[in-house]
Amino acid sequence: MALAPVVRDDFSAPFFEAAAEGRLLLRWSPSSGEWSEPAARFCSVTQSDDLEWRASSGHGTLVSWTIKPGRTRDGVTTPDVVIGVVELAEGPWLSLWLPEADQDRLAVGAAVAVSFVQPEGSEHLPVAHLG
Amino acid sequence: MSIESPRTAIVGLGITEMGKVFGRSAVDFAVEAITSAVADAGLDLSEVDGLYVNPGIKNDTDMRLQSTLGMRDTRVLATVQGFGSSAGQMVQYASMAIEAGMADVVVCVYADAPLQEGKRAGAAYPGQARAMVGVGSLPFAAGLKAAPERYAVAARRHMHAYGTTSEQLGAVAVAAREWAVMNPHAQMREPMTLEDHQSSRMIADPLRLLDCCLVSNGAVAVVVTSAERAATLRQPPVHVWGWGQAHPGYVNRRGSEFGLVTGAAQSGPAALKMAGVSVDEIDVREIYDCFTYTTLVTLEDYGFCAKGEGGEFVASGAIAPGGSHPTNTGGGELSSYYMWGMTPLSEAIIQARGQAGERQVDRHDLVMVSGNGGVLDFHSTLILSAHPKGR
Numbered sequence: 282m283a284l285a286p287v288v289r290d291d292f293s294a295p296f297f298e299a300a301a302e303g304r305l306l307l308r309w310s311p312s313s314g315e316w317s318e319p320a321a322r323f324c325s326v327t328q329s330d331d332l333e334w335r336a337s338s339g340h341g342t343l344v345s346w347t348i349k350p351g352r353t354r355d356g357v358t359t360p361d362v363v364i365g366v367v368e369l370a371e372g373p374w375l376s377l378w379l380p381e382a383d384q385d386r387l388a389v390g391a392a393v394a395v396s397f398v399q400p401e402g403s404e405h406l407p408v409a410h411l412g
Numbered sequence: 413m414s415i416e417s418p419r420t421a422i423v424g425l426g427i428t429e430m431g432k433v434f435g436r437s438a439v440d441f442a443v444e445a446i447t448s449a450v451a452d453a454g455l456d457l458s459e460v461d462g463l464y465v466n467p468g469i470k471n472d473t474d475m476r477l478q479s480t481l482g483m484r485d486t487r488v489l490a491t492v493q494g495f496g497s498s499a500g501q502m503v504q505y506a507s508m509a510i511e512a513g514m515a516d517v518v519v520c521v522y523a524d525a526p527l528q529e530g531k532r533a534g535a536a537y538p539g540q541a542r543a544m545v546g547v548g549s550l551p552f553a554a555g556l557k558a559a560p561e562r563y564a565v566a567a568r569r570h571m572h573a574y575g576t577t578s579e580q581l582g583a584v585a586v587a588a589r590e591w592a593v594m595n596p597h598a599q600m601r602e603p604m605t606l607e608d609h610q611s612s613r614m615i616a617d618p619l620r621l622l623d624c625c626l627v628s629n630g631a632v633a634v635v636v637t638s639a640e641r642a643a644t645l646r647q648p649p650v651h652v653w654g655w656g657q658a659h660p661g662y663v664n665r666r667g668s669e670f671g672l673v674t675g676a677a678q679s680g681p682a683a684l685k686m687a688g689v690s691v692d693e694i695d696v697r698e699i700y701d702c703f704t705y706t707t708l709v710t711l712e713d714y715g716f717c718a719k720g721e722g723g724e725f726v727a728s729g730a731i732a733p734g735g736s737h738p739t740n741t742g743g744g745e746l747s748s749y750y751m752w753g754m755t756p757l758s759e760a761i762i763q764a765r766g767q768a769g770e771r772q773v774d775r776h777d778l779v780m781v782s783g784n785g786g787v788l789d790f791h792s793t794l795i796l797s798a799h800p801k802g803r
Contacts, residue, residue, distance in 0.1 A: 285544055285553040293546040318664045319547040325663040345572070345671065347564035348617035349555060364555045366565055374664040376551035376565075389572045406553060 283362045283378055286403030293319075295334045300405040305395050307373055309335035316371040325373070339395040340412075341369035346379070346387055367393050367409050377409040386411050418686075420507040421642035421649035422796070424453030424519075424635030425761045430749035431599040433629045434529045438473040439480060441631035442523035446481065449633035454646030455517060457481065460635070462488040462515035464505060466498035468524025468752060469537055477521070487515040495785025496700050497657065498522065499632075499753025500792030504655045506636040516637060522754040523631035533627040534558070559702065560624055562787040564616035567705035569671030571618060573720065576708065578618055580723035582609035584704035585622045585746055587732035592743025594733070594771035599626055600747040623704040625745035632754035634761065639800050650764040653778070654687030654795035656680065662789065675791030676713035676782060683780070687795035691715040694795075695775040696763050697737060698756035700784040701744040707731075710782050711739070714793075738773045753783035753792065764798045 289297045296319050299306045308317040310324040310332055317325040321332060346365040351358055363379040365387075377395065379387075392412030397405040426449030428441050442465070450457050463486060467473045474491040488509045494501045502520035509515045526536035537558055544553060556562055570576050586606055592598035604622070612621040642649035658675035662668050684691055691714060701707040708722035716737055717725035725731075731739035742748045742759035749755060760779040762768045776798060783792040 283555055287544045287546070287549050287553045290546040296547050316665075319550070325665045345565045345568045347556075347561045347568065347619075348614075349561060350614050350617070362555050364561060364565075368666055372666040374666075374668065376554050376556050378554040403553075406550065408554075 283380070284398065284400045284403070284406050284408070286400045287406060289404055297404040299334070299336070300397050300407065303397055305337045305339045305407055306334045307337045307369065307371060308332040316373050318373040318375065338370045341367045341393055341395070343387065343389060343391045343393055344368045344374060345389065348384065363387065365393065365409055367395070375407065377407055379409050379411065382411055418507050418511060418652050418654075419639040419801070420510050420636055421639045421651045422503065422634050422761055423637050423642045423645045423647055423649055424449040424455065425758060426450070426452060426633040427597060427758055428630045428632075430597060430628050430630040430751075431626070432527055434527070436525060436629070438467065438470060438523040438525045438631070439477065441525060441629065442473050442477055442521050442633070443480060445523065445631035445633035446519055446521055449519065449635050452647060453635045455635065457483070460517045460519050461486060462506060462509055462518030464490055464492045464502040464518065464520045466492050466502060466520070466522045466752065468522065468526065470524055470526050473523050488518060494783070494790050494792065496702065496752050497783035497785040497790040497792035499757045500655065500781060500783035500794050501657065503634065503636060503652060503757070503794055504657070504792070507652050507655070510636065510638055516641065518636045519633055520636065521631060521633040522751050524751075525629040527627055527629045536627045559787065560619055561616040563703045563705060564619045566671035566788060567703065568618055570705065570709060573672055574723065576723040578610065578620070579606060580727045581623055581704040581708065582606045583727040584701070584707045584731070585609050587726065588701065588740050588744045588746040590733050591741050591771055592747035594769070595742045595748055598743045598748035599628065600743065619703060619705070625702045626747070626750045628750040630749060630751060632751045632758050634757065648765045648798065649800070650761050651797045651800050652794065653689070653797050653801050654683040654685070656682030656686065656793040658682070658791045659789060670788065673719070674709055674713050674784070674788045676710045676784070676793070679791045679793040680714035680780070683793035683795050687801070689778060689795065694778050694780045695738075696741060696760070696773050696779040697731070697739040698760040698763070698779060698781045699740055699744070700753060700756055700782045701740055701746050702784065704746065706784055707740065707744070710784065714780065714782070733771070741768065741771055741773055756781045756783070757794070760794070760796050764796050766798070
């Protein structure tokens, strides 16, 4: 598992409650009708502070990505790690691990879907899969 | 109050031994750089009445250097943290303090000692060691930890949008090395080819080892004073003509210019306007080059070539020795030493003074210096000149 464990705080509790149920929450501003990333404290378009949690479609496209090559140490080879910037259909970007991604299919604009995995000692965390 | 035409100058430069220098702390390096810079200016430490301190990644020095140096009744004093934009920022704050009559002689210093004997350079910059709490830590948890992978995502956007290639990034690395070969301060002085770049190991695709800057132990200090006083001192003054800062505040959402346009696009024109010169008049460019891509995108944003044409521009040989646009003439952070914004600033001073020896650029009247911090999040610019600016 390439993902590092993450624990919740008060702010993120609703996000991780939903994640455990397989739902991706984003921040949404009723005054602007715009969506922001989960960590946003202010609307990413209008800077208004009326953000509330709202469910995302969980679908988006790849904006960019990097591949951290696997390494061999003490006879053990770790796989390459693909990390993508995903633009969700609602607009916000999330940086997500793409486990077992077919590197030949990585392309700007490629469709991706979000799912969740739970590393040991961690909340459920979002990951992306090529569609 | 606006300072339309600053009348300050950099009069002292101190550079310690650089790189894998062990057994010395950031404070040790800072003290050496400061005393060396003050002596270089022909001043006495007792004449320094201002100090700005920029600690590096280890964050183990700060404005308490005042007491280490035995300074008393200091008139301006602060720890400055603008990451890679700090050096430019410190010179700006020093100039404003001098213009405002708050201080007469201000020292700005960067010092760091992240390298440990027997450990890899990468271990010095492991990424932000924050507690993995809350949604803010999701990118880190996903693997975007250290600078290479974060800049890799930015570079790939540029490559996709404008057709920039790895070979073009390699041209930046090769040019930097060609300059470094002529720089006695440089850590990497062995010649390097594009093939070397292309065969260097992948760090974070598309960035290879030779797309990445060095990691260095050491310190650099500069001394700033009024142009009037500068004229009486030991070294040829390097006059501060203009400056700018721009911190874009990228939002993580559709339409973001992250990777495509940086703060340099605002900071550069602001600095040029303040200096009253056009980008075509700049003789020497000293660009913050934490990665090859950073040089390329900054040159575009400053207007040395059109947006999206940075790849062709650097591959043409324009920035290499003998090229039309000499850039990072000491080898930059890629090949000389990694002192955050003090790397481009120190070489700018050396070039403007005409003291660069074998690598001296013939025309060195106007030098443009960039600083870049975070992942293109923080930007500063200086326009320096060998001549006083007429009012």
